[in-house]
Amino acid sequence: MHHNSAEYWEKRWQDGQTGWDLGTVNPVLAAELQHPNLLHPTQPDQHILVPGCGSGYEVEMLAKAGWYVTAVDIASEPLRRLEDRLSLEASDIQQRVRVMQEDILSFPKVFDNAFHAVWEYTCYCALPPAFRDVYAQTIKRVVKPGGNVFFLFFPIGTLSQEGPPFAVEEQRDIQRFTHLGFSTSLQSHQSSHPARAKREKFLILQKQ
Ligand SMILES: C[S@@+](CC[C@H](N)C(=O)[O-])C[C@H]1O[C@@H](n2cnc3c(N)ncnc32)[C@H](O)[C@@H]1O
Numbered sequence: 001m002h003h004n005s006a007e008y009w010e011k012r013w014q015d016g017q018t019g020w021d022l023g024t025v026n027p028v029l030a031a032e033l034q035h036p037n038l039l040h041p042t043q044p045d046q047h048i049l050v051p052g053c054g055s056g057y058e059v060e061m062l063a064k065a066g067w068y069v070t071a072v073d074i075a076s077e078p079l080r081r082l083e084d085r086l087s088l089e090a091s092d093i094q095q096r097v098r099v100m101q102e103d104i105l106s107f108p109k110v111f112d113n114a115f116h117a118v119w120e121y122t123c124y125c126a127l128p129p130a131f132r133d134v135y136a137q138t139i140k141r142v143v144k145p146g147g148n149v150f151f152l153f154f155p156i157g158t159l160s161q162e163g164p165p166f167a168v169e170e171q172r173d174i175q176r177f178t179h180l181g182f183s184t185s186l187q188s189h190q191s192s193h194p195a196r197a198k199r200e201k202f203l204i205l206q207k208q
Pocket of ligand 1 (some may be wrong): 010022074075102
């Protein structure tokens with residue numbers, strides 16, 4: 001079954017082959033949101049995209065931080081779980097979240113330049129590497145000029161055809177975005193999940 005098909009991911013979700021799922025909000029995002037920084041919206045009506053959101057624990061947290069959140073996954077099962085949790089949230093949080101079952105690689109053109117920011121965690125490494133250019137171009141297409149992509153680079157390593165996850169190569173994958181006109185800053189993060197810290201870095205891309 002093709003790794004970039006809805007069937008493949010639906011089956012993984014239904015079979016419980018979801019070893020990446022931390023069961024809670026990513027600790028780097030939780031730590032970042034405790035401080036005033038770029039991860040907070042600067043205006044009341046700003047939109048953030050979460051591609052390949054999976055169970056989407058970050059989605060509620062971003063909505064509570066004041067974002068309008070668009071949560072996208074190719075599979076329906078994780079979105080059902082996200083919607084179940086959302087139904088327990090206050091209505092103002094629910095109203096800030098849009099849940100969409102879509103292939104991010106063919107995300108509708110109506111969203112071109114729609115987002116002030118993107119939160120990317122382990123969607124990139126889930127895609128077959130041959131799709132990385134299309135993914136980067138899609139992210140460029142949907143982010144507004146000046147918008148930021150908050151990208152937790154994981155798992156950093158040497159790319160092979162074994163996956164998912166497919167390893168992220170620091171230099172090569174950053175260049176993929178700089179070639180598209182993004183500026184970048186990369187740092188290790190002291191709040192990385194202990195099991196992932198050695199293979200994870202926090203990258204902020206800005207669309208020029
Ligand atoms: C490794 S999981 C990460 C989920 C979540 N970001 C997390 O950290 O727990 C990758 C997710 O991306 C979804 N996915 C894979 N290919 C996709 C695509 N082309 N478009 C949208 N979602 C996709 C999968 O269904 C899966 O939920």
